[in-house]
Amino acid sequence: MTGVFTPSGSVVSEPVTSEPVTSKPVTSKQWQAPLLSRLQHLRPQRAPELEPVAAGRLTRVVGMTLEAVGLKVQLGQQCEISVSGDRRLEAEVVGFSDHKVFLMPIQNIEGVQPGARVTPLSSHLGMRVGPGLLGRVINGLGQPLDGDASWGGEEYLEFAPHTINPLKRHPIEKPLDVGVRAINALLTLGQGQRVGLFAGSGVGKSVLLGMMTKFTTADIVVVGLIGERGREVKEFIEHNLGAEGLARSVVVASPADDPPLMRLRASQLATRIAEYYRDKGQNVLLLMDSLTRYAQAQREIALATGEPPATKGYPPSVFAKLPQLVERAGNADRGGGSITAVYTVLTEGDDLQDPIADSARAILDGHIVLSRSLAEEGQYPAIDVEASISRVMPNIVAKPHLGMAQRFKQLLALYRQNRDLISIGAYTAGADKDIDQAIAMRPHLRNYLSQGINESVPFPDSLNTLQRLFNGDAGASQGQASTKADASAPVIPRAGAGIGTAGERPANKAARASAPLARAHNRQK
Ligand SMILES: Nc1ncnc2c1ncn2[C@@H]1O[C@H](COP(=O)(O)OP(=O)(O)OP(=O)(O)O)[C@@H](O)[C@H]1O
Numbered sequence: 194m195t196g197v198f199t200p201s202g203s204v205v206s207e208p209v210t211s212e213p214v215t216s217k218p219v220t221s222k223q224w225q226a227p228l229l230s231r232l233q234h235l236r237p238q239r240a241p242e243l244e245p246v247a248a249g250r251l252t253r254v255v256g257m258t259l260e261a262v263g264l265k266v267q268l269g270q271q272c273e274i275s276v277s278g279d280r281r282l283e284a285e286v287v288g289f290s291d292h293k294v295f296l297m298p299i300q301n302i303e304g305v306q307p308g309a310r311v312t313p314l315s316s317h318l319g320m321r322v323g324p325g326l327l328g329r330v331i332n333g334l335g336q337p338l339d340g341d342a343s344w345g346g347e348e349y350l351e352f353a354p355h356t357i358n359p360l361k362r363h364p365i366e367k368p369l370d371v372g373v374r375a376i377n378a379l380l381t382l383g384q385g386q387r388v389g390l391f392a393g394s395g396v397g398k399s400v401l402l403g404m405m406t407k408f409t410t411a412d413i414v415v416v417g418l419i420g421e422r423g424r425e426v427k428e429f430i431e432h433n434l435g436a437e438g439l440a441r442s443v444v445v446a447s448p449a450d451d452p453p454l455m456r457l458r459a460s461q462l463a464t465r466i467a468e469y470y471r472d473k474g475q476n477v478l479l480l481m482d483s484l485t486r487y488a489q490a491q492r493e494i495a496l497a498t499g500e501p502p503a504t505k506g507y508p509p510s511v512f513a514k515l516p517q518l519v520e521r522a523g524n525a526d527r528g529g530g531s532i533t534a535v536y537t538v539l540t541e542g543d544d545l546q547d548p549i550a551d552s553a554r555a556i557l558d559g560h561i562v563l564s565r566s567l568a569e570e571g572q573y574p575a576i577d578v579e580a581s582i583s584r585v586m587p588n589i590v591a592k593p594h595l596g597m598a599q600r601f602k603q604l605l606a607l608y609r610q611n612r613d614l615i616s617i618g619a620y621t622a623g624a625d626k627d628i629d630q631a632i633a634m635r636p637h638l639r640n641y642l643s644q645g646i647n648e649s650v651p652f653p654d655s656l657n658t659l660q661r662l663f664n665g666d667a668g669a670s671q672g673q674a675s676t677k678a679d680a681s682a683p684v685i686p687r688a689g690a691g692i693g694t695a696g697e698r699p700a701n702k703a704a705r706a707s708a709p710l711a712r713a714h715n716r717q718k
């Protein structure tokens with residue numbers, strides 16, 4: 194018996210063969226190979242996951258930008274920075290240059306010292322989710338802001354977004370009832386549509402969002418309060434949402450004094466939570482106040498890491514980030530749920546040409562403009578119907594409905610164009626039939642657009658009142674009951690049949706059943 198060395202170093206015996214032993218000289222390779230394999234076990238055999246994580250150290254802090262060396266990390270990776278004592282703060286890798294890594298903190302950086310230890314973390318960030326999440330207020334990291342109690346939850350939701358193949362997205366087909374008369378009837382939103390709410394400060398954005406949260410028929414509402422004053426967060430939750438609105442909402446809040454990265458995270462988390470409910474087949478209404486603050490947070494980060502400013506101080510990455518966020522809303526595959534999103538866009542000095550407003554208008558499926566002059570006249574919600582548009586409305590409502598909405602806008606425009614003549618008495622009644630109608634209808638149209646903060650107007654009621662308005666029923670403009678509409682035909686019956694209706698909430702069933710337009714809809718079905 195002879196022996197050979199195995200890679201593990203043990204000796205396995207071999208049967209003796211009858212072949213003659215050759216007298217060739219043994220090469221160095223031949224004797225080295227078994228020896229090396231015998232020594233193999235002495236090599237360090239570390240499993241990759243046991244490899245120590247290379248921790249770096251902080252070398253520089255300028256404003257909100259942290260510079261570290263000695264790190265082996267990826268762009269977007271999370272790191273932990275040791276601050277004095279046991280305190281740690283989280284930061285994200287936002288750029289690098291040679292051996293230097295740039296990080297942005299998620300929390301306040303007070304107390305950070307030169308040479309502080311920077312440790313990379315696992316990149317799979319997420320949070321627990323479950324039924325208890327509804328009614329809660331959380332921050333951009335998914336931590337509760339409304340007390341320490343956790344909501345438990347069986348599932349783990351990773352923060353990383355998942356993209357939907359655009360060809361697999363279900364088209365926008367059904368209207369969504371938002372409980373606001375002017376929007377339901379004149380700027381109908383579709384389930385899965387993304388619209389901008391364009392307004393200057395103090396014109397009524399938050400109140401309008403609060404009304405939609407309370408009155409919509411959507412299954413779930415996710416509210417992102419991004420970069421607003423801290424006081425407003427509480428006010429919005431207590432006054433605008435109220436207990437009723439909050440019960441079926443998740444609020445993600447990151448006020449203006451949070452670092453820019455936290456504000457970005459909060460916008461993304463609100464979208465992620467909306468995606469979670471959509472993937473469960475729910476119709477979600479996502480309200481983001483505001484998209485401008487999201488863009489401004491990205492601007493702060495980009496400028497701090499050395500990106501040059503382009504349009505009005507906004508670096509190019511801002512305009513790339515906007516569609517990345519907005520495109521995540523919308524419909525899922527056929528049979529899945531939907532995310533209908535409303536993003537508020539601040540128009541500084543009521544300038545609709547602001548670069549963010551401009552870019553948002555291009556990537557959204559419609560815009561609702563709130564006008565300061567209407568608010569000053571006391572018309573709330575101060576929706577400027579003429580300047581607003583829902584791009585999907587023609588595809589989701591019936592022709593008679595669309596015809597009435599267009600006529601409504603025409604009459605408002607006619608009055609505005611001839612306002613000066615009318616007010617100085619230079620217009621002679623009877624000179625133009627359309628202007629006569631615009632003058633006669635003017636107070637009723639304005640009444641129709643006004644709606645109290647606590648007044649819910651379901652979709653079928655919005656339509657019935659609109660139809661009664663054109664039937665010459667003046668009381669209809671204030672949503673008063675009338676029997677006249679049942680008897681006569683609408684003034685503008687431009688096209689065939691079909692009045693669309695949105696999803697209904699149980700409380701509105703009675704109203705819907707008694708509404709003549711809704712009856713027309715039922716007959717069609
Ligand atoms: N439907 C309404 N009915 C009556 N008043 C309203 C209505 N909507 C808004 N207002 C009035 O307008 C004020 C400002 O509204 P809101 O706080 O919603 O504005 P905003 O655009 O969110 O302001 P900011 O830019 O400061 O966030 C409210 O305090 C309220 O007085």
Ligand SMILES: [Mg+2]
Pocket residue numbers: 398399400425
């Ligand atoms: Mg507000």
